Amino acid sequence: MKQITFLHTADLHLDSPMVGLSKLPEKIYKRLLNSTFVALKRLVDAAIEKQVDFVIIAGDVYDGEDRSIRAQVKFRHEMERLAVHGIQVYLTHGNHDHLSGSWIHIPLPDNVFVFGGAVEHCIFTKENVTVNLYGFSYPRRQVFERKIDEFKKGANADFHIGILHGNEGGNSSHDNYAPFHVKDLIEKQFDYWALGHIHKRKILNDNPPIIYPGNIQGRHHKELGPKGCYIVTLSDSNCHLDWINTADVEWDSIEIDVQNLTSFQTIYHLCLEQLNISRNEQVNGKIVNLMLHNLKPFEGSVSILNGELLEILQENESEEENFVWVSSIRVEEEIQYDREFLKSEDGFVTELLNTIENYEQSNEALDPLFHHHQARKHISNLSDEDKEKLVAEAERILLQLLM
Known part of the structure; x- marks a missing residue:
């Protein structure tokens, strides 16, 4: 039986600036700034430990088109570690680190093959196994054409693997770069599709495997949970996937129902209990948004609303190795109101609810943010x-305040 083992990763975003997070404690902020490099090291450790035949990186190695010197030096060092163990690397550049960017060039070791701006294929061989790998790097930041149409299956190979950094099915949550549909990939009759661009882990198809591994390190509260890569064992008869968590700092959202609690102390202890459960689930740092549902007014509840609970929960966390840092607490107070009844009454609230139902100016309201010269570099279009x-x-929020 012919078989290969490889590591599939994407969206490393090395040296991501972690925009908007500088108000974190200095120790946690520095760890977050370094987290993409820790994740890269863990990725390489896994490749060496599992003795993979090669590594695939499906786009966005670097976070910016300038490819910082720090990121390039650290990336080269990790590629050299793979070279020592005879592990080849096949990588493409995506929309963030496209080929038209301007950077100080630091050459990579010989074990790294970088795909060019047009779809091409290269060959990996070991013993009696031959693998054709197909892919391309973004020649510029925006690639809207269907590059999938340029993938052509070659001959004389035991396995065919496509590498594509693109958007599936017109997903409106992401820029529609190098768009494709799952059926397009299936029609190519490849044995595996190594995807990139979407930062959430997704298996789009089992046979053949069409997979987004997600990014290797979450960078904000929309990139929740474990992040990492896949170790793939591909044979004549099947494909086996092993998930590897590489994130040094995870993002999480915890929701707690406090409906039956009527003292600050009981709410504090319940929050602490939930945070320690979260801490015990992992060995890394964690940044958490806390949501308290159904808070009833009671003597001392103002201490929750004015931030005292947040301050107490944050105490000493920055000194913990596996910290659980509560970055914010949102409170949903228990308010009883009948929306339909409010709409039937005359007055301001009725007019407000009718306005909300017919509100169509979301794009105009968000325009200042998306046109800001700094902010627009770090945000994607909202679905x-x-x-x-x-x-x-x-x-x-408005009804809560009004009621």
């Missing part, structure tokens, strides 16, 4: 679902 959630949350 219709995201906009609906923002409007619904605005309604909840």
Whole structure:
């Protein structure tokens, strides 16, 4: 039986600036700034430990088109570690680190093959196994054409692997670069598709495997949970996947129902209990958004609303190796109101609810953010679902204040 083992990763975003997080404690902030490099080292450790035949990196090795010297030096060092163990690397550059960027060039070791700006294929061989790998690097930041149409299956190989940094199915949550549909990939009759661009781990198809591994380190609260890569064992008959968690700092959201609690102390201890459960689930640092549902007004509840609970939960966490840092606490107070009844009444609240239901100016309201010369570099377009959630949350806050 012919078989190969490789590591599939994507979206390393080395040296990500972690925009908007500088108010974290200095120790946690520095660890977060270094987290992409720790994740890269863990990735390489896993490749060496599992004795993989090669590594695939499906785009966005670097976070920016300038490819910082620090990121290049650290990346080269890790590639050299793989070279010592005879492990080849096949990588493409994506929209973040496209080929038209301007950077000080630091050459990579000979075990690294970088795909060019047009779809091409290279060959990996070991003993009696031959693998054709197909891919391309982004020649510029925005690639809207269907590059999938340029993938052509070659001959004389035991396995065919496609590498594609692109957007599946017109996913409106992400820039629609190098778009494709799953059926397009299946029609190519490849044995495996190594995808990149989407930062959430997704298996789009089992046979053949079409897989987004997600990014290797979360960078904000929309990139929740474990992050990492896949160790793939591909044979004539099947494909086996092993997930490797590489993140040094994880992001999480914890929701707690405090409906039956009527003292600051009981709410504090319940929060502490939930945070310690979260701490015991992992050995890395964790940054958490805490949501308290159904808070009833009681003597001392103002201490939760004015930030005292947050301050107490944050105490000493920055000194912990596996810290659980609560970055924010959102409170949903238990308010009883009948929305339909409010709409039936005359007055300001009725007019407000009718305005919200017919609100269509989301794009205009967000324009200043998306056109800001700094902010626009670090945000992606919001989906219709995201906009609906923002409007619904605005309604909840307004009614909470009014009631």
